[in-house]
Amino acid sequence: MFLDARPRVGPARAAAWAAATLAAVAFAVPAYLLTRPSRAPAWGAAEILGLTLFFAGTIPTLATILRGSQRGLPPLPVIGALAVIQDAAFAAGALYVALVKYRLPLASLGLTVGRWSRTLLQGAAAGAAAVAGNNLGQAATVFVLGLWMGHRAADALVTRDELRTPVFRVLGRVHQPIELAALALLVGVVVPIGEELFFRGLVFGALRRRLHRHLAVLLSALFFAAAHLEPAGALSILMLGVVLAYAYEYTGSLVPGMIAHGTNNLIALLAFYQTPPG
Numbered sequence: 001m002f003l004d005a006r007p008r009v010g011p012a013r014a015a016a017w018a019a020a021t022l023a024a025v026a027f028a029v030p031a032y033l034l035t036r037p038s039r040a041p042a043w044g045a046a047e048i049l050g051l052t053l054f055f056a057g058t059i060p061t062l063a064t065i066l067r068g069s070q071r072g073l074p075p076l077p078v079i080g081a082l083a084v085i086q087d088a089a090f091a092a093g094a095l096y097v098a099l100v101k102y103r104l105p106l107a108s109l110g111l112t113v114g115r116w117s118r119t120l121l122q123g124a125a126a127g128a129a130a131v132a133g134n135n136l137g138q139a140a141t142v143f144v145l146g147l148w149m150g151h152r153a154a155d156a157l158v159t160r161d162e163l164r165t166p167v168f169r170v171l172g173r174v175h176q177p178i179e180l181a182a183l184a185l186l187v188g189v190v191v192p193i194g195e196e197l198f199f200r201g202l203v204f205g206a207l208r209r210r211l212h213r214h215l216a217v218l219l220s221a222l223f224f225a226a227a228h229l230e231p232a233g234a235l236s237i238l239m240l241g242v243v244l245a246y247a248y249e250y251t252g253s254l255v256p257g258m259i260a261h262g263t264n265n266l267i268a269l270l271a272f273y274q275t276p277p278g
Helices: 002-009 011-035 045-068 075-101 116-149 151-163 166-171 177-210 213-228 231-251 255-274
Strands: none
Touching: 002 011, 011 045, 011 075, 045 075, 045 177, 075 166, 075 177, 116 151, 116 231, 116 255, 151 166, 151 231, 166 177, 166 255, 177 213, 177 231, 177 255, 213 231, 231 255
């Protein structure tokens, strides 16, 4: 389209026209996949693909816009705004598909709570497993890379990759109690709710209806790790995804996984401030 339009309207207008068309397609395809009629009793690959394409097309663009408007602003509000918007979109997408399109109850997404004492105990157990899996994944990553480049270089590589993530880029400049409380609320509550609804409630839920439980757990965890775009931390995130999917599988509720997810994130936050990487 750009090449066809350039001789007639010039390169600038041709580029704008092509970009607008690409944006329209980027919204039209997900919208079609999400709203297309279906006789299935519940959601499947079409809705997951539609939401994934929507997030892939909008969240990086929004991140670029927010970073461009960051001049003169402290970093936490910018990163916080992006995280809130992203996880609100995760939750809204999952709720729309289950409740509006398929008219299913909240329980279809794992939004059920039995006895709170039992739920909290399940969340604590899953949280301990999540932290252990995260540490095991990081140690295994360092070990495997160390066979190739040496342990010290591998450890430095994993640390550098972790520090490039948006949250860790902010941590070194967040010290005020109110900022720390906001960051803890963000990583301990907001992120777990949004990500559990999408990755476990929607994605794992769809895979579980069609596949053996262990294969569904593995595929959903691989998708979870790939979506984070953190190569050196991929194994740790994969282990976390496995634990959270099994927590949903064996409890029938997302709440223990949300507790475990938040616990894992908060312990990582605490570990950073206890021994910040140099």
